[in-house]
Amino acid sequence: MNYQLNQIPFRTQKPRQSGLTMVMDKGLSLREAEDFLEVAGAYTDIIKLGWATSYVTPNLREKLNIYRNAGIPVYFGGTLFEAFLVRGQFDDYRRVLDDYGMEYAEISDGSIDIDHAVKCEYISKLSRQVTVISEVGSKDAQKIFAPYKWINLMRAEIEAGSWKVIAEAREGGNAGIYRDSGEVREGLIDEILTQIPQERIIWEAPQKAQQVWFISLAGTNVNLGNIAPSEVISLETIRLGLRGDTFSLFLDK
Amino acid sequence: MNYQLNQIPFRTQKPRQSGLTMVMDKGLSLREAEDFLEVAGAYTDIIKLGWATSYVTPNLREKLNIYRNAGIPVYFGGTLFEAFLVRGQFDDYRRVLDDYGMEYAEISDGSIDIDHAVKCEYISKLSRQVTVISEVGSKDAQKIFAPYKWINLMRAEIEAGSWKVIAEAREGGNAGIYRDSGEVREGLIDEILTQIPQERIIWEAPQKAQQVWFISLAGTNVNLGNIAPSEVISLETIRLGLRGDTFSLFLDK
Amino acid sequence: MNYQLNQIPFRTQKPRQSGLTMVMDKGLSLREAEDFLEVAGAYTDIIKLGWATSYVTPNLREKLNIYRNAGIPVYFGGTLFEAFLVRGQFDDYRRVLDDYGMEYAEISDGSIDIDHAVKCEYISKLSRQVTVISEVGSKDAQKIFAPYKWINLMRAEIEAGSWKVIAEAREGGNAGIYRDSGEVREGLIDEILTQIPQERIIWEAPQKAQQVWFISLAGTNVNLGNIAPSEVISLETIRLGLRGDTFSLFLDK
Numbered sequence: 001m002n003y004q005l006n007q008i009p010f011r012t013q014k015p016r017q018s019g020l021t022m023v024m025d026k027g028l029s030l031r032e033a034e035d036f037l038e039v040a041g042a043y044t045d046i047i048k049l050g051w052a053t054s055y056v057t058p059n060l061r062e063k064l065n066i067y068r069n070a071g072i073p074v075y076f077g078g079t080l081f082e083a084f085l086v087r088g089q090f091d092d093y094r095r096v097l098d099d100y101g102m103e104y105a106e107i108s109d110g111s112i113d114i115d116h117a118v119k120c121e122y123i124s125k126l127s128r129q130v131t132v133i134s135e136v137g138s139k140d141a142q143k144i145f146a147p148y149k150w151i152n153l154m155r156a157e158i159e160a161g162s163w164k165v166i167a168e169a170r171e172g173g174n175a176g177i178y179r180d181s182g183e184v185r186e187g188l189i190d191e192i193l194t195q196i197p198q199e200r201i202i203w204e205a206p207q208k209a210q211q212v213w214f215i216s217l218a219g220t221n222v223n224l225g226n227i228a229p230s231e232v233i234s235l236e237t238i239r240l241g242l243r244g245d246t247f248s249l250f251l252d253k
Numbered sequence: 254m255n256y257q258l259n260q261i262p263f264r265t266q267k268p269r270q271s272g273l274t275m276v277m278d279k280g281l282s283l284r285e286a287e288d289f290l291e292v293a294g295a296y297t298d299i300i301k302l303g304w305a306t307s308y309v310t311p312n313l314r315e316k317l318n319i320y321r322n323a324g325i326p327v328y329f330g331g332t333l334f335e336a337f338l339v340r341g342q343f344d345d346y347r348r349v350l351d352d353y354g355m356e357y358a359e360i361s362d363g364s365i366d367i368d369h370a371v372k373c374e375y376i377s378k379l380s381r382q383v384t385v386i387s388e389v390g391s392k393d394a395q396k397i398f399a400p401y402k403w404i405n406l407m408r409a410e411i412e413a414g415s416w417k418v419i420a421e422a423r424e425g426g427n428a429g430i431y432r433d434s435g436e437v438r439e440g441l442i443d444e445i446l447t448q449i450p451q452e453r454i455i456w457e458a459p460q461k462a463q464q465v466w467f468i469s470l471a472g473t474n475v476n477l478g479n480i481a482p483s484e485v486i487s488l489e490t491i492r493l494g495l496r497g498d499t500f501s502l503f504l505d506k
Numbered sequence: 507m508n509y510q511l512n513q514i515p516f517r518t519q520k521p522r523q524s525g526l527t528m529v530m531d532k533g534l535s536l537r538e539a540e541d542f543l544e545v546a547g548a549y550t551d552i553i554k555l556g557w558a559t560s561y562v563t564p565n566l567r568e569k570l571n572i573y574r575n576a577g578i579p580v581y582f583g584g585t586l587f588e589a590f591l592v593r594g595q596f597d598d599y600r601r602v603l604d605d606y607g608m609e610y611a612e613i614s615d616g617s618i619d620i621d622h623a624v625k626c627e628y629i630s631k632l633s634r635q636v637t638v639i640s641e642v643g644s645k646d647a648q649k650i651f652a653p654y655k656w657i658n659l660m661r662a663e664i665e666a667g668s669w670k671v672i673a674e675a676r677e678g679g680n681a682g683i684y685r686d687s688g689e690v691r692e693g694l695i696d697e698i699l700t701q702i703p704q705e706r707i708i709w710e711a712p713q714k715a716q717q718v719w720f721i722s723l724a725g726t727n728v729n730l731g732n733i734a735p736s737e738v739i740s741l742e743t744i745r746l747g748l749r750g751d752t753f754s755l756f757l758d759k
Contacts, residue, residue, distance in 0.1 A: 002566045003602045006593045027486030029288035035535035039563060052495035053486050057292060060255045083495055086504060087259045096256045111500035170497070233533030233559050242558035242589055244676070247617035251592060280739030282541035305748035306739050310545060313508050336748055339757060340512045349509045364753035392750040423750070 008240055009220040009250040018199040019221030019239070020045040020164075023229055024077075024206075027053050030062050032229075037070045040232035047072055048106070048225070051079035064100060078108025078135050078166075081122075086112050090122070097130060108135035110168055116153060120160035127161030133202070134160075137168030137176030147191035154196050165196075166225055169204030177203065184213050198222065211235055212245040220250070261493055262473040262503040271452040272474030272492070273298040273417075276482055277330075277459075278316075280306050285482075286316050290323045293485035300325055301359070301478070304332035317353060331361025331388045334375075339365050343375070350383060361388035363421055369406060373413035380414030386455070387413075390421030390429030400444035407449050418449075419478055422457030430456065437466050451475065464488055465498040473503070514746055515726040515756040524705035525727030525745070526551040526670075529735055530583075530712075531569075533559050538735075539569050543576050546738035553578055554612070554731070557585035570606060584614025584641050587628075592618050596628070603636060614641035616674055622659060626666035633667030639708070640666075643674030643682030653697035660702050671702075672731055675710030683709065690719050704728065717741055718751040726756070 012019040023044050028036060037044075047067055054060055054076050067074040076097075084093035097105055107123050119134075126132050134157045136150060145153075154165045168176035177185055192201070202223040205211045208231070214222045220239045227235055237243045241250040265272040276297050281289060290297075300320055307313055307329050320327040329350075337346035350358055360376050372387075379385050387410045389403060398406075407418045421429035430438055445454070455476040458464045461484070467475045473492045480488055490496045494503040518525040529550050534542060543550075553573055560566055560582050573580040582603075590599035603611055613629050625640075632638050640663045642656060651659075660671045674682035683691055698707070708729040711717045714737070720728050726745045733741055743749045747756040 001561055002563070003561065003605070004598065005561065005589060006595060027292050027483070029291045031284065031288050031291075031537065035537050038535045038537075038565060039533050042564060043562070050487075051497065052490055055254055055256065055258065055495055056296070056486055056489045056493070057255070058295060059291060079495065079497055079500065082500070083258060086500075089259060092257065099256070111497045230533070233562055234556075236562045237558055240562070242561055242585065244557065244585055244617045247585065247588070247592075280545050280736070282544045284537065284541050284544075303740075304750065305743055308507055308509065308511065308748055309549070309739055309742045309746070310508070311548060312544060332748070332750055332753065335753070336511060339753075342512060345510065352509070364750045 005242075007251055008242075011239065012221050014042075014045060016045060016221075018223060020202060020223040020225075021227055021232060021235060022046045022048060022166075022202055022223070022225035023232060024048050024050045024226045025053075025063075025229065026050045027057050028063070028229065030059050030066060033063050033066050036229040036232075037066070037072075040229065040236075041070050041072065043232050043236045044072055046104070047074045049074065049076050051077040052083050053077070054080060055083075061100070073104050073131075075102060075104035075106055075133065078106035079111060081105065081107050082109065082112050085114075085122075094126070094129060103130055104133060105130045106133045106135060106166070107162075108166075108168070110135060110138055110140075116156065120156055123157055123160040123162055127163075131163045132161055133164050133166060134162040135166040135168050147188050150188065150192055151195045154192070154201070158196075158200055164200055164202050164223070166202045167192075167204060169206065169210070169226060178210070182207060182209070184210060189214075189217065193218070208234065208238070208245070211238055215239055215246055216249060258495075260504055261495075264492065265474050267295075267298060269298060269474075271476060273455060273476040273478075274480055274485060274488060275299045275301060275419075275455055275476070275478035276485060277301050277303045277479045278306075278482065279303045280310050281316070281482065283312050283315055283319060286319050289482040289485075290319070290325075293482065293489075294323050294325065296485050296489045297325055299357070300327045302327065302329050304330040305336050306330070307333060308336075314353070317355075326357050326384075328355060328357035328359055328386065331359035332364060334358065334360050335362065335365050338367075338375075347379070347382060356383055357386060358383045359386045359388060359419070360415075361419075361421070363388060363390070363392040369409065373409055376410055376413040376415055380416075384416045385414055386417050386419060387415040388419040388421050392421065392423050392429075400441050403441065403445055404448045407445070407454070411449075411453055417453055417455050417476070419455045420445075420457060422459065422463070422479060431463070435460060435463070437463060442467075442470065446471070461487065461491070461498070464491055468492055468499055469502060511748075513757055514748075517745065518727050520548075520551060522551060522727075524729060526708060526729040526731075527733055527738060527741060528552045528554060528672075528708055528729070528731035529738060530554050530556045530732045531559075531735065532556045533563050534569070534735065536565050536568055536572060539572050542735040542738075543572070543578075546735065546742075547576050547578065549738050549742045550578055552610070553580045555580065555582050557583040558589050559583070560586060561589075567606070579610050579637075581608060581610035581612055581639065584612035585617060587611065587613050588615065588618050591620070591628075600632070600635060609636055610639060611636045612639045612641060612672070613668075614672075614674070616641060616644055616646075622662065626662055629663055629666040629668055633669075637669045638667055639670050639672060640668040641672040641674050653694050656694065656698055657701045660698070660707070664702075664706055668706075670706055670708050670729070672708045673698075673710060675712065675716070675732060684716070688713060688716070690716060695720075695723065699724070714740065714744070714751070717744055721745055721752055722755060 202225040204226040206226040455478040457479040459479040708731040710732040
């Protein structure tokens with residue numbers, strides 16, 4: 001840190017299991033990726049190349065190298081898994097992961113309907129090849145699950161081999177764990193946290209108000225995802241109680 | 254593409270008449286312009302330097318060269334034409350276009366009232382100097398045209414020499430073809446498309462929901478404009494059915 | 507300017523007392539800072555490193571040098587002052603300012619409660635070390651001051667030694683001089699301007715509609731703050747009547 005401030009809350013260190021910041025890269029140039037790492041690399045635990053952007057970005061191998069050289073794991077968004085699966089190309093997907101030297105992969109069912117036992121088989125199968133992150137929740141704002149359903153899904157996916165489960169929010173933060181308005185479904189989160197260990201969940205929280213909400217509920221070292229590269233510094237100050245929104249949260253009374 | 258996916262919808266190739274992506278540059282630095290081209294140049298058909306930003310940006314000639322060297326046409330926003338015209342400086346405008354070697358220009362009447370026959374004369378006159386894009390619709394959210402009026406205006410401007418007509422949305426997507434809320438005026442679009450060939454229209458669609466709407470209505474290769482440089486990759490995945498929003502649109506049933 | 511347009515409103519020149527554009531840097535990389543200066547340095551009067559981002563950004567001294575070499579004053583956001591003060595580390599704060607060679611500082615009470623006479627003492631004390639900018643208004647959207655209160659606070663802070671007073675808006679533009687909806691509290695602004703010289707106030711106006719509103723009310727050369735680096739060019743065109751929103755404002759009738 002650039003100077004000494006007292007009463008800064010404890011922050012876990014990389015590589016960490018809780019307090020993760022997962023960043024979404026929607027198509028940065030190589031130089032932009034370098035700039036992002038210069039500023040926020042120290043606060044970024046894992047990077048997702050959003051949905052299937054990896055199909056069309058021209059700088060894929062070079063960018064993967066930039067992130068790997070910085071020691072930050074990187075993976076393709078779950079929509080890419082779904083795109084291969086729905087086309088009957090799951091084996092091609094595995095080969096693509098190998099070809100690009102991927103060590104992590106996301107399995108989701110946000111855009112397709114898939115029997116949950118089958119999803120768990122894919123998690124199990126893929127977790128013998130890479131570290132699997134799986135996503136629970138639909139991108140469809142109309143599909144609302146009851147809390148016990150969320151809990152059962154998360155538990156089954158962890159048992160099947162997921163390293164972490166991600167609670168879906170869409171990039172705009174208006175589905176899954178959020179209401180249409182972008183507000184958090186508070187009762188849902190509370191209930192999930194009574195049953196699933198917090199360090200196994202990454203909450204998608206693309207908007208500042210959502211980040212503040214989760215940090216207020218679950219503390220500095222909550223796992224948060226879908227953070228924009230330009231917002232990682234802001235998030236780190238929110239975690240440390242150094243932005244207005246959480247300013248008094250960690251101070252001695 | 255970086256790997257093989259089946260059932261990807263047909264995408265027209267550059268230089269294309271339909272499926273155009275028109276990008277709005279609101280004042281990129283030279284390095285940012287290069288970064289944008291690195292990532293999204295292959296998916297960008299034409300670039301607008303937004304409204305009269307070209308008056309104040311210090312890097313104008315160099316930036317025009319960067320875009321030209323990438324083989325992508327570039328033009329000044331229509332508000333610049335209006336700014337010259339309202340000051341009685343139309344001849345100065347023509348000289349500026351020459352001085353900067355512009356091969357395209359936009360003619361609009363979003364901020365000024367101008368008799369439509371007179372507007373068409375300007376289109377006709379300028380189309381002997383450059384390729385003209387003309388814009389229909391007011392920046393004033395209060396000015397609502399009936400569909401037949403939109404159709405008559407578009408048809409007259411095409412006959413006067415416009416290469417394409419742009420349907421105005423403002424940068425924020427809250428006027429012209431959109432309601433105040435940013436929602437598309439659907440009936441209007443449907444009716445326009447019965448009378449004007451789709452490849453002659455560029456729909457301004459700065460917001461993701463609008464892009465999704467037009468692609469769902471008119472397909473992968475609809476012309477869309479006012480796209481932010483950082484959103485071109487996202488738009489390309491939406492066109493190809495590789496983002497959640499259009500995921501099932503192009504798949505065999 | 508890149509070409510000649512008539513009837514452009516008078517714009518004050520740097521270094522200026524009115525017509526200031528204060529830009530908020532939330533964590534730019536060094537290259538991004540250079541890019542911002544290339545495009546918008548000529549239109550940027552002063553730069554704030556937002557809230558306590560300076561605590562976590564890894565490139566602090568280098569970035570301060572980049573801005574200083576461009577001749578643009580830079581200061582740490584007021585939340586940093588509050589973070590030191592609330593921890594009983596005010597003397598440390600003064601040493602940090604010295605250590606980093608800061609010539610400006612912000613004093614605010616947006617996140618803490620502090621007796622106003624005490625705040626004015628800090629302004630007075632710090633103004634013997636650096637040029638002080640002080641901020642009036644709470645980040646708490648629930649704390650609404652009556653106009654006479656705003657006027658008294660601003661006047662007292664100017665008398666205590668503030669070079670400028672900033673009217674708080676939060677980054678999102680939804681507190682202080684703004685309603686929750688982001689709309690300007692018009693009557694409040696009008697009344698403040700009857701009592702406090704306009705050149706002593708910087709209005710935080712992060713959103714375009716707010717910038718348009720203040721320029722329409724108080725003219726091209728109103729002081730505006732919390733402008734995003736990528737929006738400075740847009741703001742300059744709005745000041746000059748070269749964007750749709752203020753297009754007719756400065757034209758002869």
